[in-house]
Amino acid sequence: MKKQWVLPAPAYAHYVCYPEFLGHYKHFPQHAERRSEGVLNSYNLHLVFEGTGYVFQEGERIPMGRGSGFLFPRGAYQQYGSDPRRPWEVRWVHFNTAISLPLLEEADQSRGYFFTFDPDAGLESIFDELFELSAVHETRSEPRFSALLYEILVTLxxxxxxLHGSVPLEIRHSIRRTADMIHKDCQRPWTLESMSRLAGYSSYHFLRLFRSIMGKTPNRYLSDCRLARAKLLLVSSDLSVAQIADQTxxxxxxxxxxxxKLAEGMPPSQYRRTFGS
Incomplete structure (x- = not known):
């Protein structure tokens, strides 16, 4: 199976990202590319969901199987291909963007970013919606094309x-599950030690992992969750400030x-007057 679509340039020129060329290959053993520098003036993202293949980077042949992916920046030399004996099922997209994301920056700096991803993270369904919209292209779908591509990048x-990362995916999932449980029960008297026990790590290890994966310390995350719930109660209930403090x-x-006041620039009573119904 070899399906691919070329999208016309969008009528609106200010999308933060937009796909140009995309496809879905399965049982296609001829899938192989070798592009000189400067040939492809867009990012090239490939996600492998089944099969095996390879990508070359600086003379090194890097295996690419299920749950592997690569992202080439604009104008980069590219050489990759599917194993004819066990061809890839791969979803791919060429795109342009003006946004700054860590994976794009890594691709730009190294002229090729190679990674593992979670095949069960919902990326297939996002791509499939992109394919469906591409098959019956309509101008009114332009905002959705941009939004789906952005969703793919953020999900990744x-x-x-x-590929040689220091934090395996299963640990990332464990920390995010812990963060979700803390968010759900943010009114509990959490301590760093109790959050660490919930995740199954020592306090030192949990603090380091949480900050690396979530972008903030556990205590800062907990405070943000409590503030978000407090803001909702301020604008949607008649509870007193003292009651809200206790419930959050x-x-x-x-x-x-x-x-x-430190977070919002105003006391809770003023926030309620400003944003309450």
């Missing part, structure tokens, strides 16, 4: 790791007011 950010884990209203 959260569910991928460099701050307990002392004076401390709650101090933290809230």
């Amino acid at each position: 950010l959260q569910n991928s790791e460099p 884990g701050f307990h002392q209203s004076s401390y709650f007011i101090k933290v809230f």
Whole structure:
């Protein structure tokens, strides 16, 4: 199977990212490319869902199987291909973007970013919607094309790791599951030690992993979750500030007011007057 679509340039010129050429290959043993520098003036993203193949980088042949992917920047030399005996099932897209994301920056700096990703992260369904829209292209679908491509890139950010990365995907999933449980029960009297036990790590190891994966410390994440719930209660309930402080884990209203004002630039009472219905 070899399906591919070329999209016309969008009528609106200010999308943050937009696909140009995309496809879905399966049982296609002839899939192989070798492009000189400067030939392809767009990013080239390939995600392998089945089969085996390879990509060359600086003379090194890098195996690419299920859950592997590669991203080449604009104008880069590219050489890759599917194993004729066990050809890839691969979803791919060429695109342009003006946004700055870590995986794009890595591709730009190294002239090729190679990674593992979680095949069960929902990327297949996002690509499939892109394919469906491409098959019956309509101008009104342009915002959706841009949004789906952005969703693919952000999903990869959260569910991928460099081939030689220091944090395996299963650990990333474990930390995110812990973060979800903390968010759900943010009113509990969490400590670093209790959050660490929930994740199954020592406090030191948990702090380092959490900060690396979530981009903030566990205590900062907990405070953000509590503030988000407090803001919702301020605008949607008649609870007093003291009651909201108690129900969101701050307990002392004076401390709650101090933290809230530092984060939002106004006390809770003013926030309620400004944004409450």
